[in-house]
Amino acid sequence: MKRFVYILVIISLLFSAGFAEEAENNNELDFTPKGKLEIKDKGNDDGTGVNVFFRPQNKPEEVKYYLLRVYYKSVSEDNLAAQYRIENKDRRYKFNVSLQKRRKHPYPNSRKGVARVYVSNEKGEAVKAFLTESTNTSASWFNINKLSAFMGVLLFLLFVYIFIKQARRGVEFFIRKIPGLEELDNAVGRATELGKPIYYIPGIGTTSRIATLASLNILAPVTRKVAKFATPLKVPNRDPVVMSIAQDVVKEGYMAEGRPDLFNSNDVFFLTRQQFAFAGAVSGLFKREKPGAVFLLGKFYAESLIFAETANDVGAIQIAGTDSVSQIPFFIAACDYTLIGEELFAASGYLSGDPLIVGTMKAQDYLKAILIVLLFIGIILNIFDIDIITKYILQR
Amino acid sequence: MGFISTVFWPTIAVILSLTVYSFLWKDNFLYKVAEHLFIGVTVGYTIGSAWNQIIIPKLVEPVIRNFSDGKYLLAFWLIIGGVLGMFYFSRFSEKTSWLSRYPIAITVGFYAGYSIVPIWISYVSKQFHATILNPAGEPMLNFKLFNVFFSNPTYANLLKALNGPLIVIGVIIVLIYFFFSFKNDNFIIKTSRTPALVYLMLGFGGAFGYTFMARISLFIGRMNFIFSDWIGLIKNSL
DSSP states (O other), X not given: OXXXXXXXXXXXXHHHXXXXXXXXXXXXXXXXXXXXXXXXXXXXXXXXEEEEEEEEOSOTTTOSEEEEEEEESSSOGGGEEEEEEEXXXXXXXXXXXXXXXXXXXXXXXXEEEEEEEEEEOTTSOEEEEEEEEEEEEEOOSSOGGGHHHHHHHHXXXXXXXXXXXXXXXXXXXXXOOOHHHHTHHHHHHHHHHHTOOXXXXXXXXXXXXXXXXXXXXXXXXXXXXXXXXXXXXXXXXXXXXXXXXXXXXXXXXXXXXXXXXXXXXXXXXXXXXXXXXXXXXXXXXXXXXXXXXXXXXXXXXXXXXXXXXXXXXXXXXXXEEESOTTTHHHHHHHOSEEEETHHHHHHHHHHHOOHHHHHHHHHHHHHHHHHHHHHHHHHHHHHTTOOHIIIIISOO | OHHIIIIIHHHHHHHHHHHHHGGGTOOOHHHHHHHHHHHHHXXXXXXXXXXXXXXXXXXXXXXXHHHHTTOHHHHHHHHHHHHHHHGGGGGGSTTTGGGGHHHHHHHXXXXXXXXXXXXXXXXXXXXXXXXXXXXXXXXXSOTHHHHHHHHSOOHHHHHHHHHHHHHHHHHHHHHHHTOOSSOTTSHHHHHHHHHHHHHHHHHHHHHHHHHHHHHXXXXXXXXXXXXXXXXXXXXXXX
């Protein structure tokens, strides 16, 4: 009998505890949390993006904070992709969420995103979940948002094709004089007269940088000029791939001038991949070998002034050029001649006269002309609140 | 251990910093030591990191894993990449050096093609869009701002009114400056040349000052390390 009483007491205690907890919860939420939650596939991507929209329908006095959690696949702490604390300001909230963040396996073709909204307390903790929505996402073959870029590139390629074809047929295109390049012969001649080597630094960029490729294009005609005078040409490199290309370019330059005997593969050498170790090494070489001319053409970063100032210090004539806007001022300050931005790309065509490069330059000019016209039209239309150009052609 | 990390290595760092600064005086033996040490360490580090971060985890391990999982095609694909990479070694021989042109051609071709669309978007489309509309979505040539200035002629209103037109004019004349198909004595090229150069030099001057201040900040950081952190000569950092 006693045992029966004890069991009854324990059961009643458990029940009362359960009711007490429920009463406590009811005290916390003495209203029904409401809101409108939507989750949609972002589209035009690799299937990793979702847009989540949430509109609170409680007054800010009832619920001050919500917590939005977005999960990959299913609601689980391991699958949490993103969470946002939302202050209830009685408006619609939009979130772009990447489901890629916590995924180890990249780029699956299709995936599922789940969004869940919780009522949150002042500490930012989730108190009660009240809305859950999910959607399946899929990867797109084509990003419609980049259609204008695609059309622009196609137009440019068309121009390039037409002008290269014309240049190969023998049509001569005019390229205006670029002052820095006019001095190239003088620089090479001066180094020859002084009996000092010429240093050519193709920047510290890799082959992924267009400026590096432009620099390697310029290296060819420079080598040919150097070969005529048999002046030693040295090309220190930061990138092994660039070094390999530079070696071939220099070798071909010497061969084109009938002086393969002058080519020494050790003159086109690798130093190190570390930016400032490379800068220190090149500065040391400048100080010790005192070059007569230094060409700094390519992609440069913070080391630009170290090169330019040291070369200036040893009295070398310097021709520099880069498309790094933040480094051009240093070259202008410390070098004799500077190719600004696009002049670097034009230089290779100007020097070599190669129909491929000259045709490309002509195509660039035509594209620039079209863009200036579009810019004018866009500016005028936008004054009258017509945004065709900015919405469909020159997108942000 | 505490001595090594708190006294020995910081002292080495200070000595190396001073030896590098000694280059400002002249090229000397100590600078050469620091220079060669720096190059040697970085080349060694590059080789180590290429082995541990690329060759082993991105080539050797996936090939072994794919073979053991029966995914032979994936393993074969990776092996092709590895073999192409090894073609660089062909440069050691005159006879086979032509093989190294294949990985170079693939690398250069890939990056040249890959960068076309991003460059179009970031350097062309976005920049032109920003020349037409400001970040708030209002036209850069907004004549209403001139009305605001004339009704309330303050310096701030003048700046607001002039900002957009100055940018638009600047973009157009600088673009014209970079046309290479016209002779330098062409009327448009000739008249836009000086203002374009003024715009360019103003921009470069701003960039120069900004970057110079960043360099000074780096120098102060090094001085703080020597005189405050290491020797404790200055109690409060600069």
